[in-house]
Every structure is written in structure tokens, then in C-alpha cells.
Amino acid sequence: MILGVMIIPPLPTPFDSKGYLDSEAFRALAQAVEPHVDGLLFYGSNGEGVHLSKDERRAGLAAQSPTKPVWVGLMEETLAQAQVALEEAAALGARSLVTPPRYYESQLGTEGFLNYYRTLAETGKGEIWLYHVPQNTKVQLPLPVIAELSKHPGITGIKDSSGDLARMAFYASQKLSLELYTGSAPNFLGALALGAKGGIMAVANLAPKPYKMLLSAWQAGKIAEAQALQNRLEPFGRGLAAGGVVLLKQALRHLGLPGGYPRPPYGAESPAWAxxxxxxxEFRAEGWTVA
Amino acid sequence: MILGVMIIPPLPTPFDSKGYLDSEAFRALAQAVEPHVDGLLFYGSNGEGVHLSKDERRAGLAAQSPTKPVWVGLMEETLAQAQVALEEAAALGARSLVTPPRYYESQLGTEGFLNYYRTLAETGKGEIWLYHVPQNTKVQLPLPVIAELSKHPGITGIKDSSGDLARMAFYASQKLSLELYTGSAPNFLGALALGAKGGIMAVANLAPKPYKMLLSAWQAGKIAEAQALQNRLEPFGRGLAAGGVVLLKQALRHLGLPGGYPRPPYGAESPAWAxxxxxxxEFRAEGWTVA
Amino acid sequence: MILGVMIIPPLPTPFDSKGYLDSEAFRALAQAVEPHVDGLLFYGSNGEGVHLSKDERRAGLAAQSPTKPVWVGLMEETLAQAQVALEEAAALGARSLVTPPRYYESQLGTEGFLNYYRTLAETGKGEIWLYHVPQNTKVQLPLPVIAELSKHPGITGIKDSSGDLARMAFYASQKLSLELYTGSAPNFLGALALGAKGGIMAVANLAPKPYKMLLSAWQAGKIAEAQALQNRLEPFGRGLAAGGVVLLKQALRHLGLPGGYPRPPYGAESPAWAxxxxxxxEFRAEGWTVA
Amino acid sequence: MILGVMIIPPLPTPFDSKGYLDSEAFRALAQAVEPHVDGLLFYGSNGEGVHLSKDERRAGLAAQSPTKPVWVGLMEETLAQAQVALEEAAALGARSLVTPPRYYESQLGTEGFLNYYRTLAETGKGEIWLYHVPQNTKVQLPLPVIAELSKHPGITGIKDSSGDLARMAFYASQKLSLELYTGSAPNFLGALALGAKGGIMAVANLAPKPYKMLLSAWQAGKIAEAQALQNRLEPFGRGLAAGGVVLLKQALRHLGLPGGYPRPPYGAESPAWAxxxxxxxEFRAEGWTVA
Known part of the structure; x- marks a missing residue:
């Protein structure tokens, strides 16, 4: 299936100030952001899915009723654990965005990588997307493994958050049968030029509008306009990446949105906030923020 | 409390050939190994604790009835998750061997590290030991953080599996109030010379005897004998480290012990086996192996 | 000064099969390549400048009589050494492309970086360009240092060979007063989209033509054409990068050009050649190669 | 040849406050330190050999007239450059302590490593020692390469400054025909326990005495005494390593010794001095320092 979607936020998962999952806030946040974007990713790189118990993870998804395309991050260590998570995602009609096993990754080998993704794809529980986010997983998905996996009909996309655009160039030149999305805002226009279709990026929780403008300008061949926006947006993407989910939630609260708090021991405030x-x-004054 | 124990295995957790937890094999393995060692670590660096659901983790521990000192590995991402695991370990009378949060570690900061360990120590649910195993967690526990945490009365030991003996030298020179254990077999004698009291090492699942001999020789001041053993044992420790838990289980099966299989997608056989x-x-012929 | 140049090769330095500098081949190679490109870089990332004695380095430059813009790579460790190299470059009317000191780099500090580049710039011996090539130097030039240095009137450009296009995005968004060049061919179009003016790339020794076509298409707003070329060229750039100067020289010899041999102990043939x-x-059949 | 030497300093190379080589100070420093140690290393990890022109390097050595065993660091990139340096070392009757080529190291391969060292060994210009100092060279000398090279009769020793004592354990267990020396002071006793014969360490410029005491205690089987010294010395070794040659020279000047200054752009004062x-x-008050 070819998606029309393009700018998607990895929604954070709100906890209250004591560290309990706040499913109501989670639903409210999704509903506040969804009209501004082209789809939603739950439990992605900024979604703290790995901070949830199995029951909480299910409860968080059960609170959602999205109308646009949905992805669910799946960051498990083994097939047994992944299959549980996969069913939950499928119940929501979501694509699963799957990171590789990581704790014993040095023992996985090429066969282990292939086995993991193929077995999940063969369950038929929704599309499988590859999720390359080495800043969190500390695992590199090798390019030949990705090329091999892209041949599987159940594996249909990739979100590459590494910001390493030589990888994007490889995906495009090899004409892999994968939807290509970047997770890296600071060099977004570079990713588009190299073949990405859009972005699944933390910035889209706060200010999707100018990124959609950039994307539209690019698609319309207005290069100078796209470059001017790219230059304007770069400090925003770089700044948010430096602070991560702690900063993202602080920024959402500042905008009056129900972003909640990180789960302890992660703190409420980011050193990058100032x-x-x-x-x-400045982006709010431009009318670029969600609220 | 000052422990008398010294050579402890991080016991692997057996799965059957289909990937189901085999609690009976787990109990049988523990009972087969325990007489040869000074204590047991469940769910440690070779214990695949991160491959278990919460229910499985509990069931695995419930099958055990050790009589020697026990540790349980705790490799969670947040305090909420850790507290559940901590209670299970406490129910077994175990010390908890705690790795730091890892997925969003770049946002943790010194305060986050301190907060995590101190909060766990203050629950009073058994002793907390620090667990530094960067080859798996990809996280560095900074030396000043360790020095600070060692002041807490509830934090009483450290297992350092990095093999970086400059760290061991630091712990000893600072006279930190921590039991010092290495997790690195290949340079075991170096760790002892620098102040480690013993080893919690994968090799102790297969052949604890010569490591105890080395330790005894060292403690008796028989340096030449200790060095001869160190040289003899080095290829064994280095070889097992290269293959990890996949190799360890294959070796246990080869010895006729109920080591079981790794959890898929990890494979049954290691490229390092040959x-x-x-x-x-050779070690079996010497009478050095457990079986 | 704003340059009009855009596609420039880092020319290799030919040695004969016994490892002696072959200044005649060096001159002949430069003369064979220069008509196809917009300028020349001597002793750059593929130029083995660090493999030359001071006398050889001078002799190699003395053999040249380029008519297009010229750069000379300067990869010294201290100011005393750099000043000698700087004078040689200035004598040729070249810009100096300067890597940071590397052997004791951990002791350099921000002040040391700034001091190094500023002192060179203040000699007034030609323009200073920053040269970021961490795959060879193993040193990261920090972004704030680059921003600070860009304020100096004598520091006028940067070649960034890291392929990390978040860096390019930063240079452009900060509107640094630097000519921006990439040294990374595999994601060349991404670099252009993010503000690079052109490329100083090893591929330009072999096949500058299609890269100039890509650049022209991009400048004319023919995005689809530029992307089609990017996809076509990506395996060429990736393949050459994998083999480095050993492969580059082997390829030049294959084309009948006087590329010579690497200096021993580097070998004559690359494992990436096959x-x-x-x-x-294929590129030769297209008429894209220099010979 | 089996050496009786054990504690050797990598002597720094003094520059005057303007950055000129100060050969007289170099000679005076060597003469001040030599009586306290078992030999001297010129142009080693703290010797700034890579900061010298060929003429300066020769002049610096020509000023020396050591009576104890001598090593000269050789940190070149190619055989042609290395052979010049090798002759200078041989003229002084020194062993050459040779780091691997580093700038294009990714293209060197096993054959390149072997070729480099073997070719130098076969010149017959004095013994070749391997020099593993990845904190400066950023190159790893692979263990199998070292094992292979140790079979060459002209290659007779290794200085391993990595502090990675699993490497030392490997050298010893394999009974390589190499004199084993560590370059890492903070875990010195660990290196001895694992088979090192002594240390070539920056601390020996300032305070060789307590390291000789530690070594004597170890050799006499006085383990408790050796461990007490190890604990006492660890902060000194760790502190000096943190500051490197900049700190070492500052410390020498503080003791009234002719250590001179680093070569610019390296600064005169270290942030680690305080x-x-x-x-x-404290070490001076103990009577442990050279002056």
C-alpha cells in the first residue's frame, strides 16, 4: 500500500507527576495533535514504550481512537515478547515499527536479524516497518540486512532516525520496496532530496505546520523556499533532539498541552530547556505550534 | 555484611527448543551447579532476564530453592518497573544486581543515576549491588557516580563485567564501601590483584573448579601457581566471552546439563563453538567441568 | 571571495611500484584530470600528503602548474610544522585545507583548536579552509568551534567529508561565512539540498562528468533528474569510499591514467576492486570517465 | 635478549616558551631522570616525536648520551618514512617502539600490518618493539597480528598503553616471545599479575621510586604491601593520564626540572593541574619525586 501521509509525530506517553500512566492525558494529547498531522506513532522513539508494563501498554493503546494512519513502536528483545506487542498493534489497525533485539545483539548475527523480522512479518498481523534508531537502541541495522528484508511482502517501510543520510541514499538508490521516512528533523530537507517521503519526527508534536510547509514547497519544486524553511527550522530540530523526551514533555506542558511527565528516574525538567x-x-508567535 | 563467597555463576535461563521457559530445567540446572560454586546469580548477564515476561520471571524464580547466597539481576528502565522486580528478588532473599536505565540514558544525567539507585536502596528490599556491564547495556556507569552511591548503606557491592581493570583499581584505591566482584574471566588474576574479592563469571557455569584453585593459590600467596593457572584459563574465558549465552548453552548441553536453548530469534548454535x-x-579431561 | 568552482577532485599522489614519489606522473595526472573538473586539491583525503617527507611534498607541488583554483591539504600536528606547509601552499596560490592536530587531540581543548586555526589565518599566507575528515583524522571538529572560526576573515571555507549532513544543515542554517563543500559522494544531492555549493570528492578523479550533470540539474531546479542521477551514482560513491585511495589508484591505472601506486605498506590492490x-x-561505457 | 630493566619513563621533549626545540633542556632532563630509572624512552607517548621535523628529531637524539637501555618511539605512516627514523634510533643503540600507520589505517588490512613491521624488523637496525597506544593513534593492533609478529626474531617486545589488561592476559597466556611492558600506571599491579615485566609509564618521569617499590614488593611475593602501594599510587597515575603531556610538563616545571613547554597550539597549562x-x-613530601 502506498501511503499519502507525510508528517507524523512520535507521540509521547504522559505520566502524572508521581510516575503513573495517565491514559486520559494520553488520549487528550493524541486528539489535540492529530488534526495537525498526517498520522500518529505511539510508543516510538519519544513514546517511552519501553517504560511500560505489558498491562499499561495495552491500556494506553485502548484509550486511543485515531482516525488517521497509525504506527506502534515495538521494541522487544525476543519473538515471544514481540508477538504479544504485535497483536496489540494489530488490534488498533496499526503498522508495527520494529527495532531489533539489543541486549545480546552481538550474538544475533545476520540470521538472527532476518529471522526476527521475517517471523513477525509472517504472522500477518499488520505491516511491519523497520525502525533504525541507534541513538537509543545502540544497535546498527546493517544495510544488506535491510535490503534483504525489503523483499518480504509483509515488510513495507522504514523509519530511519539515525540522521545518517548515506543510509537514506542507499535505500533510494537500491529502489527498496519500502516506504522511506526519516526520524531526523535537523537535516529534513536532505532526507527528502535523497528520497524520503516524509518524517516521523518529535518536532511534529510541537510544530508540524512549518515542516508541512517545507514538504509542500519541496514537492512543488520551490527549492529556495524549502531551503529557507530548512534553515529556519534547523535550530528547532537540533535543540529538541538535544533534550529528547524530557524536553519534549516540558515543551508540551509549556504550550498548555497534556504532555505529562517522564517516568522516574527521568526528571521533569531538561537542561536544554533554557x-x-x-x-x-518564536515558533508560537509565528502561529506554527499546535497550541 | 561481608560475604565469604567468591566464585559465582550467572546461571543461564533454559528455554525449550520452541522458546518456552523451562522452569524444571532451570531448577535442575541450578541444583546441578550450586554444589560446585559459592552462590548463584539468576537473570544476570548470561541469564536472559530481559527475555522474560513479568510472569515468566516470577515463575522462574519460584522454581528455585538455593541454599547458598543468591543475586538476581535487575535490568529495568524505570523505577516503577524496577520495584516489581525488586520485590521478587527480595522474596528469594537475594541481593539485586542492578543495571542502569539504558534506552533514554543520554537524558538521565548524574541526578537520574543517583535517584534511580538511591530510591531502590531506600525501599529496604534487600541489598542493592551495582552492575556495570556495558557490552550489553551500552551504558557507562561513571566512576564518580559509583563513588557517590557507595556511601549509601543499602548499596553494598558491585559486579563490574567491563574487563576494564582501571575501574577495579579505582574502586579499590578509593576504598569504596562495596564488595568488589569482576565479571570478566580472561583477566581474572588481574582483577584479584587490584582488589576484587572474587568473580561472578559465565565460566563458573561450566568449570568453576580451576577458578577456585586460582583464587586459593592467590590467597595463599602462591603467585607462580596462580599465574600458571591464569595462563591456562585465559583461552577458556576469552572463548566463552566471544560466544556469549548462545555458546554457554551449547556447551552446557554438550556436558549433558539442562542448559536448554536461547530464546528465539537467538539461535541454538554459536559460530564460536568449533x-x-x-x-x-580438555577441561573436562582434567576433571574441571561441572559434569 | 566567492568561488564559481564546484566539482573538485582530491588528486592522489602517485608513487612508483617501489614506493618512490613519481613527480612526473603526478604532473601528468593533474593535467589529465584538470580539464574535466573545476579545480584541484593536492594532498587531500586521498592525496597521501602525510606519507611524504617535507622535501617530497615540496617537490610534488613544484611539479604542478594548474590553471584552475587550487587547494592544498595541510595535515600537521603543530603550528611550527603547519607554517612550513602553509608557505608551500601559498607559493602555489592555493587555499590551505587544514585538518586539526590529532595525536594529542584530547589535550587540545577549545582554546587549542581556535589558536591553531587563527594563528594560521593570521599569517596571511592564503585563505584557510577547515577540513573535517574524521574517518582519517579520528578527530571531531566541534560545531561551536567552527562557528567561532568562521568569523575570522582569513577562514573562508570548509570541506566536510564526514557525510554527516546534520553538520551541513548546521553550517547553512547559521549562515556561516564559509564556502560549503562536501567530501562525501554517496549522499551528494542531500548535501546540495542542505546548502553545499559543490563537492571535493574522490569520485571526481574518475568520473566528474555525471556529478557535474547532477549539480547542473539541481541548480536548474530539475529535481527529478537530479534524483535519478543521485540514485545512479550512489553505488559508485559508496564503492569508492569503501576502498579508499588504494582502490582509487587501482581504478585510475585501470583507466590508463598515471595514478601510480600507494606508498608501502599500503598494497597495490584493494579487496573492494572486484x-x-x-x-x-559501466560508467566508462556511458562516457562518464576521465579516460 | 632478556632485559633486566623495569621502570622506564617516556621522556617529554622540551620546547621553549616560543615553541622551539630546546635540545639542551632535553639533554639536561634526560640526565636528571636517568639515575632514578632503568632506561629511557625518547619520542614515546609523551615525547611529542610527531611534533618534530626530521631535522629536529635527529638533533634531539644527537644531544643524548644515555648509559642505560634506550627506546625510541617511531610513529610514522609509511615504510619510507619509518626507515629514516629507524636509522636514527639504531645510531643511538636503541630499540624502536613502533606504532602502526594510522591515517589510512582502514585500508591497511592484516597484510599491511604484517608487512610494515616485518619489513622494519628485516632491516636489522636494532630490535623492533610493538607499540599499542590507541588513545593517541586511534588504531587497534589486532591480537592475532601481534601473535603472528611475535614469531619474528627481530620483533622482541611490546609496550601496551591501552590499559586493557585482557590484552596483557592474552600476551602472557600465549607465551608470545615478546618482552611485556605496560604503559598504563593506574592498574599497574594488575598488569604485573598478568605477566608484564615492568612499566614504560609517564609517571616515571616524576616519581619512579614508589613504582619501583611496588615492583620490588610484587617480585618478593609481598602482595599486601604491593596492593597498599597500588592503592596509594592509583590517583597519581589516573590524574596524570587525564592531563597528558601538557600536565606532565607543567608538573616537571613545578618540580624545578627542565621539562619545558608543549609545542603550540598545545598550551602551557593543563585544566587538570589543580x-x-x-x-x-604529597609525593614530593614522601621523597618519592625525582626532584
Whole structure:
């Protein structure tokens, strides 16, 4: 299936100030953001899915009723664990965005990588997307493994959050049968030029609008306009990446959105807030933020 | 409390050939190994604790009835998850061997590290030991953080599996109030010389005897004898480290012990087996193996 | 000064089969390549400048009489050594492309970086360009250091060979007063989209033509054409990068050009040749190669 | 030849405050330190050999007239460059301590490593020692390469400065025909236990005495005494390693020795001085320093 979607946020998962999952806030946040974007990713790189018990993970998804395309991050270590998570995602009609096993990854080998993704794809529980996010997983998905997996009909996309655009160039030149999405905002226009169809990026929780403008300009061949936006947006993407989910939630709260708090021991406030706040304010003044 | 124990295996967790937890084999393995060692670590660096559901983890521990000192590995991402695991370990009378949060570690900061360990220590549910195993967690526990945490009365030991003996030298020179254990077999005698009291090492599942001999020789001041053993044992430790838990289980099965299989997608056989098998056979011929 | 140049090769430095500098071949190679490109870089990332004695380095430059813009790579460890190299470059009317000191780099600090580049710039011996090539130097030039250095009137450009296009995005968004060039062929179009003006790339020794076509298409707003070329060229750039200067020289010899041999202990043949040769042949058949 | 030497300093190379080589200070420093140690290393990890022109390097050695065993560091990139340096070392009757080529190291391959060292060994210009110092060279000398090279009669020793004592354990267990020396002071006793014969360590420029005491205690089987010294010395070794040659020279000047200054752009003062100075003072009060 070819998607028309393009700018998607990895939605954070709100906890209350004591560290309990706040499913109501989670639903409210999704509903506040969804109208501004082209789809939603739950439990992605900024979604703290790995911070949830199995029951919480299910409860969080059960609170959602999205109308646009949906992805669910799946960051398990083994097939037995992944199959549980896969069924939950399928129940929501979502694609699963799957990171590789990581704790014993040095023992996985090419066969282990292939076996993991193929077995999940063969369950037929929704499409499988590859999720390359080495800054969190500390695992590299090798390019030949990705090329091999792309031949499987059940594996249909990739989100590459590494920001390493030589990888994007490889995916495109090999004409892999994968939807190509970047997870890296600071060099977004580079990813588009190299063949990405859009972005699944933390910035889209706060200010999807200018990224959609950039994408539209690019698609319309207005290169100078796209480059001007790219230059304008770069500090915003770089600043948010430096602070991660702690900063993202702080920024959402600042905008009056129900972003909640990170789960302890992660703290409520980011050391990157002081430098990020003025850019966020500037974007709000432009009418670019969600709220 | 000062422990008298010294050579402890991180017991593997047996799965059957279909990937189901085999609690009976787990109990049988523990009972087969325990007489040869000074204590047991469940769910440690070779214990695949991160491959278990919460229910499985509990069931695996419930099958055990050790009589020697026990540790349980705790490799969670947040305090909420860790507290569940901590209670299970406490129910077994075990010390908890705790790795730091890892997925969003870049956002944790010194305060996050301190908060995580101190909060667990303050629950009073058994002793907390620090567990530094960067080859799996990909996280570095900073030395000043360890020095700070060692001041807490509830934090009483460390297993350092990095093999970086400059760290061991630091722990000893600072006279930290921590029991010092290495997890690295290939340079075991170096760790002892630098102040480690013993080893919690995968090799102790297969052949604890010569490591105890080395330790005894060292403690008796028989340096030449200890060095001769160190040289003899080095290829064994290095070989097993290269293959990890996949190789360890294959070796246990080869010895006729109920080591079971790794959980898929991890495979049953290790590429390192061919070079490890002759050393294992040689150790068996010496009467050094558990079976 | 704003340059009009865009596609520039880092020319290899030919040695004969016994390892002696072959200045005649060096001159002949430069003369064979220069008509196809917009300028020349001597002693750059593929130029083995660090393999030359001071006398050889001078002799190699003395053999040249380029008519297009010229750069000379300067990869010294201290100011005393750099000043000698700087004078030689200035004598040729070249810009100096300067890597940071590397052997004791951990002791350099921000002040050391700034001091190094500023002192060179203040000699007034030609323009200084920053040269970021961490795959060879193993040193990261920090972004804030680059931003600071860009304020100096004598520091006028940067070649970034890291392929990390988040860096390119930063340079462009900060509107640094630097000519921006990429040294990474595999994601060349991404670099252009993010603000690079052109490329100083090893591929330009062999086949500058299609890269100039890509650049022209991009500048004319023919995005689809540029992307089609990017996809076609990606395996060529990736393949050459995998083999480095050893492969580059082997490819030049294959084309009948006087590329010579690497300096021993580097070998004459690259393990990457077998997979690179068919792409090179294909490019020759297209009429894309220099010879 | 089996050496009787054991504690050797990598002597720094003094520059005056303007950055000129100060050969007189170099000679005076060597003469001040030599009586306290078992030999001298010129142009080693703290010797700034890579900061010298060929003429300076020769002049620096020509100023020396050591009476104890001598090593000269050789940190070149190719055989042609290395052979020049090798002759200079041989003229002094020195062993050459040789780091691997580093700038294009990814293209070197096993054959290149072997070729480099064997070719130098076969010149017959003095013994060749392997020099593994990845913190500076950023190159790993693979263990199988070292094992292979150790079979060559002209290659007779290794200085391993990595501090990775699993490497030392490997050298010893394989009974390689190499003199084993560590370059890492903080875990010195661990290196001895694992088979090192002594240390070629920066600390030996400042305070060789307590390291000789530690070594004597170890050799006499006085383990408790050796461990007490190890614990006492660890902060000194760790502190000096943190500051490197900049700190070493500052410390020498503080002791009134002709250590001179680093070569610019390296600065005269280290950020690590404030924390190192009290330990140095304490060692001076003990009568442990050279002056």
C-alpha cells in the first residue's frame, strides 16, 4: 500500500507527576495533535514504550481512537515478547515499527536479524516497518540486512532516525520496496532530496505546520523556499533532539498541552530547556505550534 | 555484611527448543551447579532476564530453592518497573544486581543515576549491588557516580563485567564501601590483584573448579601457581566471552546439563563453538567441568 | 571571495611500484584530470600528503602548474610544522585545507583548536579552509568551534567529508561565512539540498562528468533528474569510499591514467576492486570517465 | 635478549616558551631522570616525536648520551618514512617502539600490518618493539597480528598503553616471545599479575621510586604491601593520564626540572593541574619525586 501521509509525530506517553500512566492525558494529547498531522506513532522513539508494563501498554493503546494512519513502536528483545506487542498493534489497525533485539545483539548475527523480522512479518498481523534508531537502541541495522528484508511482502517501510543520510541514499538508490521516512528533523530537507517521503519526527508534536510547509514547497519544486524553511527550522530540530523526551514533555506542558511527565528516574525538567524555550516561543508567535 | 563467597555463576535461563521457559530445567540446572560454586546469580548477564515476561520471571524464580547466597539481576528502565522486580528478588532473599536505565540514558544525567539507585536502596528490599556491564547495556556507569552511591548503606557491592581493570583499581584505591566482584574471566588474576574479592563469571557455569584453585593459590600467596593457572584459563574465558549465552548453552548441553536453548530469534548454535569445544573437552579431561 | 568552482577532485599522489614519489606522473595526472573538473586539491583525503617527507611534498607541488583554483591539504600536528606547509601552499596560490592536530587531540581543548586555526589565518599566507575528515583524522571538529572560526576573515571555507549532513544543515542554517563543500559522494544531492555549493570528492578523479550533470540539474531546479542521477551514482560513491585511495589508484591505472601506486605498506590492490570494477566499466561505457 | 630493566619513563621533549626545540633542556632532563630509572624512552607517548621535523628529531637524539637501555618511539605512516627514523634510533643503540600507520589505517588490512613491521624488523637496525597506544593513534593492533609478529626474531617486545589488561592476559597466556611492558600506571599491579615485566609509564618521569617499590614488593611475593602501594599510587597515575603531556610538563616545571613547554597550539597549562598538584606535593613530601 502506498501511503499519502507525510508528517507524523512520535507521540509521547504522559505520566502524572508521581510516575503513573495517565491514559486520559494520553488520549487528550493524541486528539489535540492529530488534526495537525498526517498520522500518529505511539510508543516510538519519544513514546517511552519501553517504560511500560505489558498491562499499561495495552491500556494506553485502548484509550486511543485515531482516525488517521497509525504506527506502534515495538521494541522487544525476543519473538515471544514481540508477538504479544504485535497483536496489540494489530488490534488498533496499526503498522508495527520494529527495532531489533539489543541486549545480546552481538550474538544475533545476520540470521538472527532476518529471522526476527521475517517471523513477525509472517504472522500477518499488520505491516511491519523497520525502525533504525541507534541513538537509543545502540544497535546498527546493517544495510544488506535491510535490503534483504525489503523483499518480504509483509515488510513495507522504514523509519530511519539515525540522521545518517548515506543510509537514506542507499535505500533510494537500491529502489527498496519500502516506504522511506526519516526520524531526523535537523537535516529534513536532505532526507527528502535523497528520497524520503516524509518524517516521523518529535518536532511534529510541537510544530508540524512549518515542516508541512517545507514538504509542500519541496514537492512543488520551490527549492529556495524549502531551503529557507530548512534553515529556519534547523535550530528547532537540533535543540529538541538535544533534550529528547524530557524536553519534549516540558515543551508540551509549556504550550498548555497534556504532555505529562517522564517516568522516574527521568526528571521533569531538561537542561536544554533554557536554550530551547526562546525558539519555541518564536515558533508560537509565528502561529506554527499546535497550541 | 561481608560475604565469604567468591566464585559465582550467572546461571543461564533454559528455554525449550520452541522458546518456552523451562522452569524444571532451570531448577535442575541450578541444583546441578550450586554444589560446585559459592552462590548463584539468576537473570544476570548470561541469564536472559530481559527475555522474560513479568510472569515468566516470577515463575522462574519460584522454581528455585538455593541454599547458598543468591543475586538476581535487575535490568529495568524505570523505577516503577524496577520495584516489581525488586520485590521478587527480595522474596528469594537475594541481593539485586542492578543495571542502569539504558534506552533514554543520554537524558538521565548524574541526578537520574543517583535517584534511580538511591530510591531502590531506600525501599529496604534487600541489598542493592551495582552492575556495570556495558557490552550489553551500552551504558557507562561513571566512576564518580559509583563513588557517590557507595556511601549509601543499602548499596553494598558491585559486579563490574567491563574487563576494564582501571575501574577495579579505582574502586579499590578509593576504598569504596562495596564488595568488589569482576565479571570478566580472561583477566581474572588481574582483577584479584587490584582488589576484587572474587568473580561472578559465565565460566563458573561450566568449570568453576580451576577458578577456585586460582583464587586459593592467590590467597595463599602462591603467585607462580596462580599465574600458571591464569595462563591456562585465559583461552577458556576469552572463548566463552566471544560466544556469549548462545555458546554457554551449547556447551552446557554438550556436558549433558539442562542448559536448554536461547530464546528465539537467538539461535541454538554459536559460530564460536568449533574453536571452543576442544578447550572444553580438555577441561573436562582434567576433571574441571561441572559434569 | 566567492568561488564559481564546484566539482573538485582530491588528486592522489602517485608513487612508483617501489614506493618512490613519481613527480612526473603526478604532473601528468593533474593535467589529465584538470580539464574535466573545476579545480584541484593536492594532498587531500586521498592525496597521501602525510606519507611524504617535507622535501617530497615540496617537490610534488613544484611539479604542478594548474590553471584552475587550487587547494592544498595541510595535515600537521603543530603550528611550527603547519607554517612550513602553509608557505608551500601559498607559493602555489592555493587555499590551505587544514585538518586539526590529532595525536594529542584530547589535550587540545577549545582554546587549542581556535589558536591553531587563527594563528594560521593570521599569517596571511592564503585563505584557510577547515577540513573535517574524521574517518582519517579520528578527530571531531566541534560545531561551536567552527562557528567561532568562521568569523575570522582569513577562514573562508570548509570541506566536510564526514557525510554527516546534520553538520551541513548546521553550517547553512547559521549562515556561516564559509564556502560549503562536501567530501562525501554517496549522499551528494542531500548535501546540495542542505546548502553545499559543490563537492571535493574522490569520485571526481574518475568520473566528474555525471556529478557535474547532477549539480547542473539541481541548480536548474530539475529535481527529478537530479534524483535519478543521485540514485545512479550512489553505488559508485559508496564503492569508492569503501576502498579508499588504494582502490582509487587501482581504478585510475585501470583507466590508463598515471595514478601510480600507494606508498608501502599500503598494497597495490584493494579487496573492494572486484565489486567496484563493474560499476567503473559501466560508467566508462556511458562516457562518464576521465579516460 | 632478556632485559633486566623495569621502570622506564617516556621522556617529554622540551620546547621553549616560543615553541622551539630546546635540545639542551632535553639533554639536561634526560640526565636528571636517568639515575632514578632503568632506561629511557625518547619520542614515546609523551615525547611529542610527531611534533618534530626530521631535522629536529635527529638533533634531539644527537644531544643524548644515555648509559642505560634506550627506546625510541617511531610513529610514522609509511615504510619510507619509518626507515629514516629507524636509522636514527639504531645510531643511538636503541630499540624502536613502533606504532602502526594510522591515517589510512582502514585500508591497511592484516597484510599491511604484517608487512610494515616485518619489513622494519628485516632491516636489522636494532630490535623492533610493538607499540599499542590507541588513545593517541586511534588504531587497534589486532591480537592475532601481534601473535603472528611475535614469531619474528627481530620483533622482541611490546609496550601496551591501552590499559586493557585482557590484552596483557592474552600476551602472557600465549607465551608470545615478546618482552611485556605496560604503559598504563593506574592498574599497574594488575598488569604485573598478568605477566608484564615492568612499566614504560609517564609517571616515571616524576616519581619512579614508589613504582619501583611496588615492583620490588610484587617480585618478593609481598602482595599486601604491593596492593597498599597500588592503592596509594592509583590517583597519581589516573590524574596524570587525564592531563597528558601538557600536565606532565607543567608538573616537571613545578618540580624545578627542565621539562619545558608543549609545542603550540598545545598550551602551557593543563585544566587538570589543580587536582593533580596536591598529589604531586604529597609525593614530593614522601621523597618519592625525582626532584
Amino acid at each position: 536554550s530551547f524555550k526562546p525558539i519555541l516561543e | 574453536s571452543f569445544k576442544p578447550i572444553l573437552e | 565489486s567496484f570494477k563493474p560499476i567503473l566499466e | 587536582s593533580f598538584k596536591p598529589i604531586l606535593e
